[in-house]
Amino acid sequence: MWSDRQVLIAGMAAAFLINATANAAHAQSLGSGHTATPAEIAGWDIDVRADGQGLPPGHGSVREGEKVYVENCAACHGDKGEGKPADRLVGGFGTLASAHPVRTVGSYWPYAATLFDFIRRAMPFTAPQSLSADQIYAVSAYVLYLNKIVPEDTVLDATSLPKVAMPNRNGFTSPDPRPDVP
Amino acid sequence: MKEQGAPILSPPYGVPSPFEKYVVRKARAATATQTAASTLTPLRDLHGIITPNGLHYERHHGGVPAIDPDQHRLMVHGLVERPLIFTMNDIARFPSESRIYFLECSGNGAWSGLKENATAQDTHGLVSCCEWTGVRLSTVLAEVGVKPQARWILAEGADAAAMSRSLPIAKALDDTLVVYAQNGERLRPEQGYPLRLLVPGYEGNISVKWLRRVKLGEEPFQTREETSKYTDLVPDGSARQFTFVMEAKSVITSPSGGQQLRDKGYYEISGLAWSGRGRVTRVDISTDGGESWSPSHLQEPILPKCLTRFRLPWNWDGAPAQLQSRALDESGYVQPTHKQLADVRGLQSYYHYNGIQAWQIAQDGAVTNVV
16 A cells, blocks of 8 residues: 555656646647638638738629618618718718817728728628628728719729728828827 | 524525615616617726626627527637637636736726716726636637737627727737636626637727637738727827727726715725736825825735725815825826826827826715816
8 A cells, every 4th residue: 555655756746747748738739629621711701901801702883882871871870971870971071180070981991991891790780791792892882982082983892992092091100109198 | 683584595696785786887878779889887886906797897889699608619710820710618628817907998088078977987987807717819829820920810709790809919929818707707798708808908899709710910900990990089180090008097986976975084085096007006196186195005916907906094174175096007107187198189089098087075075076
């Protein structure tokens, strides 16, 4: 029969081995999770970067977008994007340095591709991720048209949307300048 | 009591005394929807530094999803060696750690517009503090193998807003956690059940709830939540972007707005201070509207990026008084006045207001917000 001391020493040695193994494994991999297949990634990977990376095939016109807008957006954003109860989408140009800045897609948003990303993930509010790629291109075109950023005959797709020149493209600064108070 | 009280298990999950029924969250403002909205923690009625789970402030952009943890998955992909999908069981098997951190919405406080009848819940209720348990994001990222060109991560939620924010890789590999528990139990649904990001000291919005996807990329993704929202307009019309850190701040919770001092004599001034840059090192108290200051006693533990409770004994002589608190942190930062902030940033930044709060005590003992 082992003495208490022998058991303790054996236990300490075993604990050391377990720790050593855990640390060695941790430095490499714990073998956790399972490989995400290309099909699984494609099903989840909905983001669109500012430069357009991630935009899907498809296209939509201002005219088609008006229909999408009236059916899905106008109830909250107003007939022409004037807002209430939800965010105003149109106008506000020249107000950002005033005492009453109006931040809209037209006056404030730096990247057109963000429109596609946000509409696809979060809009319409009551049925997010329900619009087709063609519908999202179209309604993006319509909102940009309401802001007089693109002409009425515009058709947007993965190539043209990120190239739309947003008025406030250079309106943002980083890195963070804080602490900024003496 | 001369009779038996209520039996055990009444109820199995304990709830506060019915006499405490007024200690609840409240909506921050009237909003167009009840799912893209926020609620405030009742700071005045809390003690110590821990926020009870049922009173943690809320900010949702598409409501609180009901997620079955057995169905939930976290995908980590992009610029990685091995894109992986984790179940909640996989997450729970990682080496875990528990840390007490505050979480604060960058919209906490107001540059203008709060009324005289505002309470500490109204002025500062978008901050809470819990012990969070989970796994370091760096441990999860080691599992997938980060490619050297990855500079930013995108974190995405499983809610109806599919909330998404970009976070620099350095912070992701530093103290950022992927958490599944708060204050000893699994996350509450409104705090991201079953899984959320917890980015210590940074604006709350980036601690993405209901976390389902992390993607690594070379540059920020420029989501709506980091362009249209959560950017800080300054007087020249430009907007600061990626202003993550919540700077040092404090609020006296007792006496505070809406309370009533009944008699002259001894009171304990008590409140909360915090800094996203580390530990609070000192909190000064003024009872004369900022003319003179006295250091308060800081209650241990004093932890980095965590609420710290401060206290100072005070004798009220029955005359009108104005109470203020001013936090200092280990970076040397001193909490500024409203004027100091407004002189630099104007009044249209909306986010990141951390000016000194003042409470006026009238001769009759009524405590009101100084507008």
